[in-house]
Amino acid sequence: MNRREVLALLGVTAALPASVLAQTNATRRLGVLSVTAADDAIGQTRSAVLVQALAGHGWKERDNSRSIGQRRRRPRTDRAIRR
Amino acid sequence: MGNGGGDRARIAQFADELIALKPDILLAVGTPSVEELRRRTTTIPIVFAVVTDPVSQGFVQNLAHPGGNVTGFTDYDGPLAGKWLEMLTQVTPRPSRVFVVYNPATAPFAPLMLGTIEDAGRALDVTVESAPVHDTASIVALASRKDGGLLVLPDFFTMSNRALLLAAINEARVPAVFWSRTFVDEGGLMSYSTDSAEQLRRAASYIDRILKGARAADLPVQNPTTFELAINLKTAKAIGVTLPPSLLATANEVIE
Structure with a gap:
């Protein structure tokens, strides 16, 4: 079994690098560590639910936070990583 | 390691x-x-x-x-694990033995759940056995467990490998209960989950x-x-089992 297969089998780690959250007069950094497969719909749904729920409390991802995530992700291209 | x-x-x-x-x-x-x-x-x-x-x-x-x-x-929540076993005992034909599937490396909490399931097994007169999995071969081997039902524990390993797991279980044609509705959406028999x-x-x-x-x-x-209960009747038909109306009535989702 090669390493790629092992990773796929284990599924797992997705790190959502620290998102910068902004609320009126406040900017905070949230780090998210999750264990779901890279291409798994569950992980994607969870991210969407979280972002929406935080927005419900007035916390929005700042415009540049997503690009921070993208930049951090690029060096690792294997499937165990997402957002 | x-x-x-x-x-x-x-x-x-x-x-x-x-x-x-x-x-x-x-x-x-x-x-x-x-x-x-x-x-x-x-x-x-x-x-x-x-x-x-x-x-x-x-x-x-x-x-x-x-x-x-x-x-x-x-x-x-404690009662969850007992509920999984109880659901398996409502399947006709009723399994007299249930294999509990999990990866000990990624489900360190499994002994807690196994304890609850074994207690429920004594009350329901069902033999409970562990069936640990940790790689492709051990998952594929589940296809030969034709002499009982399967209870798949909440474990990211079982979720990540659900396609392989579901293929093995459906090949064995045995009833199985899962910890997430995702399994049922993808062909598993039933789930009870948070x-x-x-x-x-x-x-x-x-x-x-x-x-x-x-x-x-x-x-x-x-x-x-x-909590939500999901049942896949297509799978029930495919593996030749039936489920009581009382269980179907409490399901949040029934796939026909």
Whole structure:
């Protein structure tokens, strides 16, 4: 079994690098560590639910936070990583 | 070290990177995430979701008063495990033996659930046996377990490998109960589970409160409040089993 297969089998780690959250007069950094497969719909749904729920409390991802995530992700291209 | 070791090394690496970014707060989804993050900080608040038994694992002192920098929302309430077994006993033909499927490396909380399931087994007159899995071969081997039902524990390993797992189980043509509706949507027979989206929504409320000044130590760990039951009748027909109307009546989702 090669390493790629092992990773796929284990599924797992997705790190959502620290998102910068902004609320009126406040900017905070949230780090998210999750264990779901890279291409798994569950992980994607969870991210969407979280972002929406935080927005419900007035916390929005700042415009540049997503690009921070993208930049951090690029060096690792294997499937165990997402957002 | 087995496969779980390499996996854990990866989670550990991500945990290191996250801590280096000096976040104000951390969200840890799943037991391994909490373990790796709390090892690295006793000051940054950690809110968790989809975690089983945080007290036994030492994440918090007790549910009402976590005491440290960790609090959050569990995906498990004691009666859940007994309910899984009970559902299997409602299948006709009724299995007299049930194999419990999990990976010991990624489900360190399994003994807690096994205890509950074994207790339920004695009450329901069902033999309960462990069927640990840890790689492709051990999952594929489940296809030869034709002499009982299968109970798949909440474990990210079983979720990540669900396609392989479902193929083996359906090849064995045995009834199975799962910990997430996702399995049933993809061909599993039935599930009884908590709603992980609900846990994340509740986790967001704790993140909000902590960012506004509340202490994790003072926010109680909360158990799930809503559960959902899903049944795939197409699968029931394919493997030649029937389910009682009473069970179907309580299902949130029935796939015809």
